[in-house]
Amino acid sequence: MSRLRSVTTTLVQTLSRLGGSTPTPHSNLSRMRGCRTFMEDQSFTGNPLVRGLRRGATLETALRSPGARFLPVSERRVGVDPDGGLAWLTPGSLAGAGLRLDPGAEHLAAQGEIKLPLYTLGLDREAWHFAVDVSSLGPEAPALPRLAEVRSLMPLLPTDQLAIAGQAVALAQWHAAHAFCPRCGAPTRSAEGGARRQCQGDAAHRLYPRTDPVVIMLVESADGSAALVGRPLNYRAGNMLTCLSGFVDQGESIEEAVLREVAEEAGLKLARVEILGSQPWPIGRGGSCELMIGCVAKATSNDIDMDAAEMAIVQWLPREDVRKALKNSGSAASPLNGGNGAGMPFFLPPPYAIAHHLLKSWAERDGSWFAEAQTPALARI
Missing domain, CATH: 3.90.79 (Nucleoside Triphosphate Pyrophosphohydrolase)
Known part of the structure; x- marks a missing residue:
């Protein structure tokens, strides 16, 4: 319950920093669900069905x-x-x-x-x-x-x-x-119009579509002037730099997953974590459907200790460099848009990725995302 209160408090504080009122809400979500979000519309949201x-x-x-x-x-x-x-x-x-x-x-x-x-x-x-x-x-x-x-x-x-x-x-x-039951190996069949699958060997074995939660985080430097970006070793998108991310483990909270992933990939500890929004990602790894949970975090130091077995590069990117790269993220020269990356030392994710909106939300600010007086210790990993 205390962690829930902490998250609620940080969300309210974020609203206050954004001017005391909620930002312009996602048009489709606001109309259909009464939801308000901290970022712009995300791809794969706004399903009218x-x-x-x-x-x-x-x-x-x-x-x-x-x-x-x-x-x-x-x-x-x-x-x-x-x-x-x-x-x-x-x-x-x-x-x-x-x-x-x-x-x-x-x-x-x-x-x-x-x-x-x-x-x-x-x-x-x-x-x-x-x-x-x-x-x-x-x-x-x-x-x-x-x-x-x-x-x-x-x-x-x-x-x-x-x-x-x-x-x-x-x-x-x-x-x-899921053509076969993971519990007994018997064949399964679609049921209820595809809402689930039914094991044909045991009526008690029912399967339901799953979504895998993934945290993706914009980590701000200790002085608030730079954002942490990186690229995994197995990344196919050339010289793209993006926010760190990783799957949420079983029995792990969103905040704990952020702390763990940043510690594993960059060797950094965090002072604060805030949840900003989410994006469904139905074209996830291995054919899975993922839910990208966007967060922003504050590092306690700028001393990166990268895991070279997992990451090709992890670095701090100054705010002005982030702003310039965001302007080029929709360029036809970007490899993600069919280009060859000519003239681009690196590129950031395009606007259809939540990483783009995390970087954009942070870069549009002139100072630190976090108020200096608000630094409760979260660095426990």
Whole structure:
């Protein structure tokens, strides 16, 4: 309870430093949930669908609804139309794509009696939306829309469409990875429109989609003039520098995970940790769906002791250098935007990553994020 009070206090203090009132809220979240956040809109948020089957609806009645829509999905790819938006199939267009609807089953049928898993995404007004996993279709696949990697669509799709695409690929990947029960090894099947999987060997064994929590933190130097950035050894994005991050362990709080990860990767102790916001990340490592929990922290010293077995580089970046690099993060020269990085000694994450917004929130301030008088000791790791 004391830690909860501490977190609540720091959030209130953050609001006070930002001018005594809440910042401009996330447009979609504020409208739908009454939420207010400390950062700008994050990619994969703002999903307009009311998720899953609700208010007594069944999969059969949802599939029979005239406005039903189906989004083809294959691993981390989704169907896109010629204009670059999501390509939805309707009950009337299924036949043209070589697909058949069986309202009593949790799949669509394709040529050769191939069964394509069907997962409920949610309801938008009167239209039910579904993801259809077409991964099992071979080279003789029916005439489906073009499939594109969700990552490549991040700077292109409107916020609401990107959120739906992320939900669709995350759900399909989770189902594909759990064809067998982890407790007894028996086959599993999709149940309740894809809301879970049911073990066919033991009725008590039920599986539900999971999300892996990840802390990502902007660590401020002891004097408040620089931000800690780094790059893991296995990072594929060339000379990009970003905030440190890591998975939350079992039985570990968010704050404890921040303390541990910074100590492990940079050898630094922290005086303060604040939670700023979060971003769903449905294209996580190994096909997982992650929840990026954005934090800001204060280092007790500037003496970095990097773990060379995990990190390629960890360094302090002065505020002015962060500001300049943020201006270039959306540049076509950035490797993350298809460029070759020419003329860029390093680059920071693009605006569709929460790391960009953590760095931006910090860099826009002229002084330290933390008031000097507020330094309760948190450095216990």
